[in-house]
Amino acid sequence: MNEKNAGPAPLLTARELVKEHGRTRALRGASVELREGEILAVTGASGSGKSTLLHCLAGIVRPDEGSVAYAGKRLDQLPEKELSELRRTDFGIVFQFGQLIPELTAVDNVALPLLLAGTDRRAARERAGEWLERFGVRGQEEQRPGEMSGGQAQRVSLARALVTAPKVVFADEPTGALDSLASEQVMAALTHAARESGTAVLLITHDAQTAAYADREVTLKDGVVVSEADVTLEVSR
Numbered sequence: 625m626n627e628k629n630a631g632p633a634p635l636l637t638a639r640e641l642v643k644e645h646g647r648t649r650a651l652r653g654a655s656v657e658l659r660e661g662e663i664l665a666v667t668g669a670s671g672s673g674k675s676t677l678l679h680c681l682a683g684i685v686r687p688d689e690g691s692v693a694y695a696g697k698r699l700d701q702l703p704e705k706e707l708s709e710l711r712r713t714d715f716g717i718v719f720q721f722g723q724l725i726p727e728l729t730a731v732d733n734v735a736l737p738l739l740l741a742g743t744d745r746r747a748a749r750e751r752a753g754e755w756l757e758r759f760g761v762r763g764q765e766e767q768r769p770g771e772m773s774g775g776q777a778q779r780v781s782l783a784r785a786l787v788t789a790p791k792v793v794f795a796d797e798p799t800g801a802l803d804s805l806a807s808e809q810v811m812a813a814l815t816h817a818a819r820e821s822g823t824a825v826l827l828i829t830h831d832a833q834t835a836a837y838a839d840r841e842v843t844l845k846d847g848v849v850v851s852e853a854d855v856t857l858e859v860s861r
């Protein structure tokens with residue numbers, strides 16, 4: 625492990641996670657730490673356990689063994705009701721294909737988490753519009769996901785993940801379905817917004833160019849972390 629004397633405090637810490645899917649052991653003792661405000665890339669070959677690790681850290685699945693601690697709480701032991709409340713208030717999630725609601729316009733997709741949290745419709749749409757602006761897709765406000773490019777739709781997904789000002793954004797291959805120009809735009813927008821709002825990002829990626837936007841990188845192999853390093857390659861931030 626790469627010991628650091630100073631630096632941001634740990635926000636989310638997984639220790640010795642074991643998780644089986646049927647007879648497949650996806651995690652075999654993986655430990656990882658996400659620090660406040662940092663962008664952490666999780667890389668590794670297909671099947672190495674990256675998505676399973678993200679799901680355990682985000683409280684979507686419970687590990688069979690090991691612990692997940694977030695802001696002084698043990699997520700692996702938290703009752704489901706508290707866990708889903710915490711996911712709603714503190715976490716944002718982005719998937720490879722965005723998973724926007726196809727019937728809703730961009731602005732309504734982004735407003736949705738705010739409406740669910742009790743914000744009134746007008747204020748929610750206004751805030752959603754501001755986030756679309758930040759991600760450079762204000763012009764797509766009234767378009768539905770099927771009417772946008774992949775990169776535009778993914779930027780709308782990022783706006784939806786960040787609109788509630790989460791402490792952590794989990795992004796599972798957010799550029800996996802995009803060409804390299806759109807990937808760069810999405811990563812630049814994500815890292816800029818996250819740094820501005822102090823949001824920590826756990827980013828799963830296959831792609832070295834995408835991982836280069838992170839502060840640190842951990843690599844998984846066969847369900848354990850095999851390397852951890854600061855990312856030194858500077859990309860325009």
Ligand SMILES: Nc1ncnc2c1ncn2[C@@H]1O[C@H](COP(=O)(O)OP(=O)(O)OP(=O)(O)O)[C@@H](O)[C@H]1O
Nearest residue numbers: 645646648649650669670671672673674675676677
């Ligand atoms: N729901 C599931 N049911 C059965 N096996 C699963 C399930 N989810 C994951 N696995 C298996 O667990 C292992 C780890 O999968 P995981 O998706 O975490 O890896 P990954 O590194 O994210 O892979 P990829 O890069 O291909 O998405 C793989 O062997 C996978 O087939």
